[in-house]
Amino acid sequence: MAERLRVHVDPDKCQGHARCKALAPELFELDEYGNAHEVGDGTVPPGLEDKAWLAKSNCPEIAIDVIEE
Amino acid sequence: MSDVSQPAAHPPVTDWVNDFDHTDPQWTDDPFPIWKELRTASPVVHTERFLGCYMPTTYEAVREIANDTKHFSSRRIIVRDVRPEVARNAAPPITSDPPVHKPAKQLLLPPFTPDAMKKLEPRMRAICNELIDGFIADDKVDAAARYGKYIPVQAIAHMLGIPESDSDLFINWIHMILELGIKDENKLLEAVQEMSAYFRTHIEERRSKPTNDLISYLMNAKNKEGQPLEESHVLGSLRLLLIAGIDTTWSAIGSSLWHLARTPADRERLIAEPGLIPTAVEELLRAYSPVTMAREVVKETTISGCPVKAGNMVLLSFPAANRDPKMFPDADKVVIDRRENRHAAFGLGIHRCVGSNLARMEMQVALEERLKRIPDFRLDPAGTVTWSQGTVRGPRQLPFLLGKAM
Numbered sequence: 001m002a003e004r005l006r007v008h009v010d011p012d013k014c015q016g017h018a019r020c021k022a023l024a025p026e027l028f029e030l031d032e033y034g035n036a037h038e039v040g041d042g043t044v045p046p047g048l049e050d051k052a053w054l055a056k057s058n059c060p061e062i063a064i065d066v067i068e069e
Numbered sequence: 070m071s072d073v074s075q076p077a078a079h080p081p082v083t084d085w086v087n088d089f090d091h092t093d094p095q096w097t098d099d100p101f102p103i104w105k106e107l108r109t110a111s112p113v114v115h116t117e118r119f120l121g122c123y124m125p126t127t128y129e130a131v132r133e134i135a136n137d138t139k140h141f142s143s144r145r146i147i148v149r150d151v152r153p154e155v156a157r158n159a160a161p162p163i164t165s166d167p168p169v170h171k172p173a174k175q176l177l178l179p180p181f182t183p184d185a186m187k188k189l190e191p192r193m194r195a196i197c198n199e200l201i202d203g204f205i206a207d208d209k210v211d212a213a214a215r216y217g218k219y220i221p222v223q224a225i226a227h228m229l230g231i232p233e234s235d236s237d238l239f240i241n242w243i244h245m246i247l248e249l250g251i252k253d254e255n256k257l258l259e260a261v262q263e264m265s266a267y268f269r270t271h272i273e274e275r276r277s278k279p280t281n282d283l284i285s286y287l288m289n290a291k292n293k294e295g296q297p298l299e300e301s302h303v304l305g306s307l308r309l310l311l312i313a314g315i316d317t318t319w320s321a322i323g324s325s326l327w328h329l330a331r332t333p334a335d336r337e338r339l340i341a342e343p344g345l346i347p348t349a350v351e352e353l354l355r356a357y358s359p360v361t362m363a364r365e366v367v368k369e370t371t372i373s374g375c376p377v378k379a380g381n382m383v384l385l386s387f388p389a390a391n392r393d394p395k396m397f398p399d400a401d402k403v404v405i406d407r408r409e410n411r412h413a414a415f416g417l418g419i420h421r422c423v424g425s426n427l428a429r430m431e432m433q434v435a436l437e438e439r440l441k442r443i444p445d446f447r448l449d450p451a452g453t454v455t456w457s458q459g460t461v462r463g464p465r466q467l468p469f470l471l472g473k474a475m
Binding site: 015016017018021022030032033034054057058059060061062 | 175178179181182183184347351408409410411412413415417418419421425426
């Protein structure tokens with residue numbers, strides 16, 4: 001069975017660079033200050049796995065986790 | 070600006086590892102081999118110049134310092150020859166430390182979100198096209214002076230609600246603060262006073278006639294006690310927005326065009342695949358990061374195994390961090406489709422540039438419009454490219470031959 005991915009933004013590390021939102025707008029959203037959090041519970045819909053990893057590997061604050069479930 | 074007096078000269082550097090100087094002409098012209106030499110020598114180097122200053126040379130050491138507000142204060146953010154008393158509310162939040170920093174930063178964040186920038190984008194495209202209209206029929210253009218410079222000036226003037234026609238005034242203040250001010254305290258004070266007086270006039274006007282711009286926004290903002298901000302805070306933040314928003318992005322646009330003029334393969338690829346421009350912008354920001362910040366060591370500590378002592382400044386070179394091969398494979402190569410790019414061009418930690426979304430939008434729009442309308446350009450072999458000195462690095466003179474002159 002294929003692995004399911006979940007993304008999570010650590011709010012204490014996020015500084016609002018907004019790279020995740022630019023690269024994976026389906027998986028991340030921004031608050032009124034421009035700080036990021038995952039959409040819903042962070043579950044990555046099939047087909048968006050690459051974008052999840054891309055967002056993680058472009059976060060300057062290393063604030064994004066991709067959890068393999 | 071050519072009539073301003075030259076600041077005191079520093080002796081030329083002969084030993085970069087023990088005596089570095091970011092105002093040396095060699096650093097201004099081509100800093101990359103210097104950073105490599107320093108990085109090979111040690112993750113942190115020191116100079117006696119500037120009354121004592123460290124420089125972290127690796128990405129990791131830069132990150133450690135940027136995230137350590139306990140040992141490293143932002144009360145002084147430019148490495149200079151002198152260290153006069155720091156003014157309260159110099160330029161909040163960039164000159165603020167915790168716990169004062171967070172509320173001052175949060176105040177400025179909402180007007181600069183990606184969504185807010187989207188609303189500004191059509192105006193930016195119009196500005197870029199008006200500038201291009203001004204030289205598209207010519208054979209030659211100085212792309213720094215006639216294009217890159219006026220894009221961020223007009224954007225920030227628009228957001229602040231001040232006349233775009235005052236652009237040259239702003240550019241002169243910035244030159245006095247960021248370049249001449251390193252060695253000449255009077256130039257810096259003069260520019261700060263003039264800027265404050267300028268903004269006071271605009272604040273006065275808005276008392277009777279409120280506007281929908283950043284000046285009115287800050288005038289009406291409340292601190293966490295629900296009180297209006299002190300005048301010195303409002304003025305400090307306005308000075309910050311004007312200074313930080315202009316020659317930084319001017320430099321980034323200029324360096325990007327400089328790269329594309331010298332690298333036809335990258336230029337042709339971006340013309341054929343404009344969808345790649347946002348990725349290329351990140352890579353150009355990494356390779357030619359304009360902004361070097363500073364900290365002051367307020368408590369002795371160790372960085373990447375190197376002891377650092379209180380009383381010294383730190384030259385926090387995000388540009389050098391972004392060339393660290395340990396962090397970026399082929400760090401000295403511009404790879405316009407680089408997929409993994411945790412570059413630190415906008416800083417790391419709590420002082421992440423408040424205008425990063427604005428700068429990114431301006432760069433994308435500036436390159437898109439420019440490549441669409443003038444796909445062919447190269448450096449004019451009869452001209453000279455010159456670079457700004459010190460805190461912000463970018464081309465100040467960028468002579469191009471256009472289209473049919475090639």
